[in-house]
Amino acid sequence: MDINALALELNKTIQTNNQHIYDMLSDFGKKIYFPKGILSQGAEAKQKAKKTNATIGIAVENGEPMHLTSIRNIIDHIPPKDSFNYAPASGKPELRSAWRDKILSDNPSLRDKALSNPVVTNGLTHGLSLTADLFVNPGDAIILPDKMWGNYRLMLSVRYGGQIKTYPFYSNSGGFNIEAFRETVIASASENNKLIILLNFPNNPTGYTLTPDEAKGIASVIKDAAQTDCNIVAISDDAYFGLFYDDETLKESLSGYIAGTHPRILTVKICGATKEEYVWGFRVGFLTYCLNQSKGAEDIFYALERKTMGAIRSSISNCSHISQTLVLRALQSETLGEERKQKAEVMASRAQKVKEVIKNNKYNDAWDVYPFNSGYFMCLKLKSVDAEELRTHLLDKYGIGVIALGGSDLRIAFSCVEVEDIQDLFDTIYKGIKDLSA
Numbered sequence: 001m002d003i004n005a006l007a008l009e010l011n012k013t014i015q016t017n018n019q020h021i022y023d024m025l026s027d028f029g030k031k032i033y034f035p036k037g038i039l040s041q042g043a044e045a046k047q048k049a050k051k052t053n054a055t056i057g058i059a060v061e062n063g064e065p066m067h068l069t070s071i072r073n074i075i076d077h078i079p080p081k082d083s084f085n086y087a088p089a090s091g092k093p094e095l096r097s098a099w100r101d102k103i104l105s106d107n108p109s110l111r112d113k114a115l116s117n118p119v120v121t122n123g124l125t126h127g128l129s130l131t132a133d134l135f136v137n138p139g140d141a142i143i144l145p146d147k148m149w150g151n152y153r154l155m156l157s158v159r160y161g162g163q164i165k166t167y168p169f170y171s172n173s174g175g176f177n178i179e180a181f182r183e184t185v186i187a188s189a190s191e192n193n194k195l196i197i198l199l200n201f202p203n204n205p206t207g208y209t210l211t212p213d214e215a216k217g218i219a220s221v222i223k224d225a226a227q228t229d230c231n232i233v234a235i236s237d238d239a240y241f242g243l244f245y246d247d248e249t250l251k252e253s254l255s256g257y258i259a260g261t262h263p264r265i266l267t268v269k270i271c272g273a274t275k276e277e278y279v280w281g282f283r284v285g286f287l288t289y290c291l292n293q294s295k296g297a298e299d300i301f302y303a304l305e306r307k308t309m310g311a312i313r314s315s316i317s318n319c320s321h322i323s324q325t326l327v328l329r330a331l332q333s334e335t336l337g338e339e340r341k342q343k344a345e346v347m348a349s350r351a352q353k354v355k356e357v358i359k360n361n362k363y364n365d366a367w368d369v370y371p372f373n374s375g376y377f378m379c380l381k382l383k384s385v386d387a388e389e390l391r392t393h394l395l396d397k398y399g400i401g402v403i404a405l406g407g408s409d410l411r412i413a414f415s416c417v418e419v420e421d422i423q424d425l426f427d428t429i430y431k432g433i434k435d436l437s438a
């Protein structure tokens with residue numbers, strides 16, 4: 001492999017402080033670096049070129065980014081330097097530190113762990129693909145449950161060539177299937193020297209979040225696997241963080257339970273504003289690394305951050321600046337917590353209504369309900385009709401859209417349905433099933 005001297009330097013920093021983390025890197029992860037070219041010369045000039053700064057690739061007029069009035073008029077309360085200008089490759093520094101504070105405030109378990117500064121990503125999908133850039137080689141084993149967000153397969157298998165191994169998500173008693181998870185992880189750890197384990201709670205598509213005991217169970221399985229000399233990249237996709245509807249569910253990111261348990265484990269926390277701040281189209285996510293060690297952690301974080309920045313620079317260059325400014329301002333708003341709470345209550349009332357409606361025995365012959373307690377979704381296991389056939393029938397005859405998953409599961413996004421429409425939604429799905437069974 002032909003490797004640039006800057007990449008070699010970052011690799012050495014990682015190797016010196018934790019050889020296992022170096023071994024986890026993909027070939028691309030080993031080669032990537034953040035160049036000291038235009039961007040760092042520009043950053044230096046920003047500090048020192050007080051007379052004329054002719055370094056950066058934007059246009060300047062009257063001391064601020066040049067802009068068109070038609071666009072400025074729409075966003076006239078945001079200074080052009082915070083909207084029209086480029087943001088740094090790793091994201092706006094104030095936003096990164098505000099989000100770090102939020103992570104620590106929301107997740108007591110992470111407070112005593114070595115946690116990097118979050119890098120801003122173009123939504124969570126981008127955070128996941130950056131993680132795959134740095135850590136997934138074709139053929140690497142990726143552990144996922146049988147019920148998963150479909151994009152994981154498209155990304156990790158089709159795009160990155162990983163070998164996905166699945167385990168059944170639910171146990172017979174309706175909780176997370178720790179036994180199956182253990183079996184799959186430990187068997188895979190004996191066959192591979194590296195595993196990528198991706199976990200997502202609140203879950204898409206099931207709407208299930210772990211209990212604290214289940215979270216401890218997952219963490220102990222991952223630690224046991226690491227103890228068999230297997231390196232583990234444990235990714236926690238926290239897209240739906242905060243939408244918890246039951247007292248018994250874990251209210252923290254699973255990353256806090258996994259991080260800090262073994263030097264062979266690198267925990268990657270993927271979270272963001274997309275769902276937490278109800279800004280799906282803004283594309284603001286965060287990628288944060290958590291380590292077992294405190295000694296040398298800052299050096300490893302520096303090297304991983306530079307590599308992540310290189311992966312961003314070489315693909316999308318940087319993320320939307322205006323979106324970052326909007327999310328930062330929201331985080332600085334005193335009313336944000338209350339606003340978020342109110343919206344979470346609306347979502348909780350929909351989940352509650354779904355639970356009430358589906359309790360009715362009249363549906364017993366049509367479906368079983370998978371346990372759910374969080375997030376946007378719930379799933380039905382259909383007893384007598386094909387999910388895809390039902391989906392198209394509901395669409396064509398009743399104008400109702402739901403998602404068919406596999407042969408028998410139907411995913412319903414109650415996040416999109418007003419409380420007063422929920423009864424009718426389930427009655428109509430039931431009617432659709434009866435039409436098809438007749």
Ligand SMILES: Cc1ncc(COP(=O)(O)O)c(C=O)c1O
Nearest residue numbers: 123124125149200204237239274
């Ligand atoms: C589990 C999960 N992770 C990540 C994402 C992607 O989030 P983003 O829109 O920020 O890329 C989604 C979106 O549907 C999701 O369901």
